[in-house]
Amino acid sequence: MTDLERIRHSAAHVLATAVLRLWPEAQFAAGPPVENGFYYDLELPHRISPEDFEKIEAEMKKEIKANHVFEKMVVTREQALKDAESGRLGGLSERPGNPSKFKIGNLADIPEGEQITYYKNGDFMDLCAGPHVMRTGNIGAFKLTHVASAYYKGDEKNPQLQRVYGTAFKNKTEMEAYFTMLEEGKKRDHRKIGQEMGLFAMDPDYTGPGLPLWLPKGGAIIEELEKLAKETEFAAGYVRVKTPHLAKEKMYLTSGHLPVLYAESMYPPMKLSLEGKDKAERKQRLENAKQNFEQKLEIFLNLTDIDKLKAEGFSPEQIKSRIKDAHHDSRISEEELSEAKREYAGNAYYLKAMNCPHHHRIFAAEPRSYRDLPLRLAEYGTCYRLEQEGELFGLMRVRSLNMNDAHIYCTPEQFASEFNAVNEMYLKYFKIFGIEKYIMRFSTHDPSRLTGENAKFVNEPELWKQTEDFVRKVLIESKIPYVEVPNEAAFYGPKIDVQVWSVIGREFTLATNQVDFAVPRKFGLVYKDRDNTEKTPLCIHRAPLGTHERFIGFLIEHYAGNFPLWLAPEQVRVLTIGDDEPLVAYAKGIVQELRGSMVRAEGDYGTDKINGKIQRAEEAKVHTMLVIGPRDMQAGAVSVRLHGKGNVGAKAKGEVVAEILAAIKERRA
Numbered sequence: 001m002t003d004l005e006r007i008r009h010s011a012a013h014v015l016a017t018a019v020l021r022l023w024p025e026a027q028f029a030a031g032p033p034v035e036n037g038f039y040y041d042l043e044l045p046h047r048i049s050p051e052d053f054e055k056i057e058a059e060m061k062k063e064i065k066a067n068h069v070f071e072k073m074v075v076t077r078e079q080a081l082k083d084a085e086s087g088r089l090g091g092l093s094e095r096p097g098n099p100s101k102f103k104i105g106n107l108a109d110i111p112e113g114e115q116i117t118y119y120k121n122g123d124f125m126d127l128c129a130g131p132h133v134m135r136t137g138n139i140g141a142f143k144l145t146h147v148a149s150a151y152y153k154g155d156e157k158n159p160q161l162q163r164v165y166g167t168a169f170k171n172k173t174e175m176e177a178y179f180t181m182l183e184e185g186k187k188r189d190h191r192k193i194g195q196e197m198g199l200f201a202m203d204p205d206y207t208g209p210g211l212p213l214w215l216p217k218g219g220a221i222i223e224e225l226e227k228l229a230k231e232t233e234f235a236a237g238y239v240r241v242k243t244p245h246l247a248k249e250k251m252y253l254t255s256g257h258l259p260v261l262y263a264e265s266m267y268p269p270m271k272l273s274l275e276g277k278d279k280a281e282r283k284q285r286l287e288n289a290k291q292n293f294e295q296k297l298e299i300f301l302n303l304t305d306i307d308k309l310k311a312e313g314f315s316p317e318q319i320k321s322r323i324k325d326a327h328h329d330s331r332i333s334e335e336e337l338s339e340a341k342r343e344y345a346g347n348a349y350y351l352k353a354m355n356c357p358h359h360h361r362i363f364a365a366e367p368r369s370y371r372d373l374p375l376r377l378a379e380y381g382t383c384y385r386l387e388q389e390g391e392l393f394g395l396m397r398v399r400s401l402n403m404n405d406a407h408i409y410c411t412p413e414q415f416a417s418e419f420n421a422v423n424e425m426y427l428k429y430f431k432i433f434g435i436e437k438y439i440m441r442f443s444t445h446d447p448s449r450l451t452g453e454n455a456k457f458v459n460e461p462e463l464w465k466q467t468e469d470f471v472r473k474v475l476i477e478s479k480i481p482y483v484e485v486p487n488e489a490a491f492y493g494p495k496i497d498v499q500v501w502s503v504i505g506r507e508f509t510l511a512t513n514q515v516d517f518a519v520p521r522k523f524g525l526v527y528k529d530r531d532n533t534e535k536t537p538l539c540i541h542r543a544p545l546g547t548h549e550r551f552i553g554f555l556i557e558h559y560a561g562n563f564p565l566w567l568a569p570e571q572v573r574v575l576t577i578g579d580d581e582p583l584v585a586y587a588k589g590i591v592q593e594l595r596g597s598m599v600r601a602e603g604d605y606g607t608d609k610i611n612g613k614i615q616r617a618e619e620a621k622v623h624t625m626l627v628i629g630p631r632d633m634q635a636g637a638v639s640v641r642l643h644g645k646g647n648v649g650a651k652a653k654g655e656v657v658a659e660i661l662a663a664i665k666e667r668r669a
């Protein structure tokens with residue numbers, strides 16, 4: 001947890017304390033920090049509404065003023081159960097007849113063998129893994145924001161709870177800045193501006209919820225971003241690939257996303273039944289697999305007659321190894337049998353929820369040598385994720401995602417320089433987009449959880465250490481601001497989430513970088529090393545520009561829709577003063593010239609007054625307006641107007657065109 005998350009999570013405990021002062025019967029479930037704040041889920045006959053906030057906040061203030069220590073206690077499971085039964089957990093005191101039912105449920109989720117801890121502030125004692133700030137007084141500023149409802153553990157079969165949201169900060173100044181930013185953010189809401197500018201449309205009835213349709217003007221922004229990515233990646237030695245939007249079940253069974261890990265986030269499969277030759281072939285394969293399995297099993301079972309083996313003169317060591325081998329063979333043939341059964345049942349195709357498995361198959365499509373590495377496969381790949389309908393939000397949370405994806409396959413020796421190059425790419429992009437505030441959230445593993453019952457990370461202690469050390473070193477040397485978050489890495493390697501702030505100070509998580517040293521092995525990816533042995537490459541997943549959806553949503557807010565020339569959906573509009581034929585012909589000539597150089601230029605040649613034309617262009621946020629009257633035409637000139645800035649004077653036509661082309665080429669801010 002970051003410092004701010006500690007403050008926020010601590011504020012959740014203080015919220016619970018305050019609610020209990022007012023309603024001692026309240027029952028609490030979970031109270032984690034979330035993006036921009038915290039919540040606590042509670043059950044209470046009284047429906048909490050914003051009218052209650054003032055009195056709850058008054059109680060919270062008392063608790064903060066008392067400056068209670070957050071005291072950590074380690075307890076046994078028996079003790080915890082006893083305290084939950086007595087109503088003490090998530091309470092201010094014992095509450096006979098009102099056991100802490102949700103805490104009992106939470107306790108059951110803590111794996112056997114894991115430490116059970118309480119945190120106590122004043123009278124309030126809670127089951128919690130922490131961490132917390134030292135004292136309640138460390139919560140500098142807080143505010144309750146809204147109430148929603150949520151099911152216990154997110155499962156609709158469970159009771160519905162009240163979710164009280166709030167936010168907390170180090171001090172008042174930071175909190176005030178946050179609320180000012182929210183106000184400004186409303187004006188810059190990407191859904192509102194996106195609709196006004198005609199960038200994208202949502203069409204839940206026909207296309208489906210969370211599947212944005214990019215209109216021509218949004219399409220123009222996409223084209224520019226992809227052009228930027230392609231140029232940047234090409235210069236950095238990437239190669240481009242293209243993969244289908246779907247794949248067979250086997251792909252995701254191999255990657256480990258199926259059968260369980262990621263199943264809920266994927267669209268259900270399309271089932272294709274088998275026909276003709278295919279069916280006959282697979283039937284045969286199934287028969288063979290059955291026979292093979294029976295044979296292997298028989299061999300294994302025969303070996304268990306140890307006395308017989310001894311009599312035949314085998315040593316105990318030999319017997320052991322023969323049994324082991326036979327067991328292994330029978331297991332393999334059992335797996336083959338279940339695969340043959342699955343294949344005979346038909347083909348299930350899934351829409352891809354990530355591009356990595358496809359790229360892994362591209363790696364596997366040709367024999368690879370150490371000379372081919374690093375291999376950097378890039379693709380703007382479209383993924384589909386079945387986000388819950390209630391959580392869909394404009395472009396920020398969608399079900400189809402165009403991802404600025406690439407996978408870098410490299411040797412452990414190449415890792416540091418590859419990782420560094422990825423970071424430099426981020427910095428380059430930040431500069432182009434005027435992103436001044438950013439931070440990298442570096443999630444690392446917990447060395448105590450590589451093996452055993454609580455294992456959470458792949459058991460590669462050397463690789464963890466090596467890659468984490470490299471990442472840390474690169475982050476420190478490049479002076480990129482970062483925070484290190486222990487125990488939050490992906491199971492297959494350390495991970496970096498990149499957070500950026502828009503000009504008005506709102507935080508966005510744009511992209512995730514991950515190091516992967518497990519999945520390439522699952523796919524059996526190998527390269528021939530110098531010494532002619534086969535080795536598994538490391539894989540870096542990276543997506544500096546995130547997805548088009550999220551990144552353009554961010555950019556709309558960042559620029560308030562006033563895109564720089566190179567990104568503006570309509571870059572130039574030529575406006576004529578009047579509609580005299582020669583004048584219109586001159587204007588059309590300029591539009592043609594610009595379009596011939598790939599500039600998104602349009603013309604407004606109608607009879608209406610020039611002020612009306614200018615107003616329309618301003619409303620459409622056209623970046624550059626070229627106003628042309630008879631005098632301009634005679635002088636071979638144009639009057640230039642910039643969106644939001646007004647008239648910047650008349651210049652020779654050739655000069656203006658050259659300037660426009662240069663500004664676009666250099667991607668000037």
Ligand SMILES: [Zn+2]
Pocket residue numbers: 009013119126128129130131132
């Ligand atoms: Zn806690």
Ligand SMILES: [Zn+2]
Pocket residue numbers: 354355356407541542
């Ligand atoms: Zn990936």
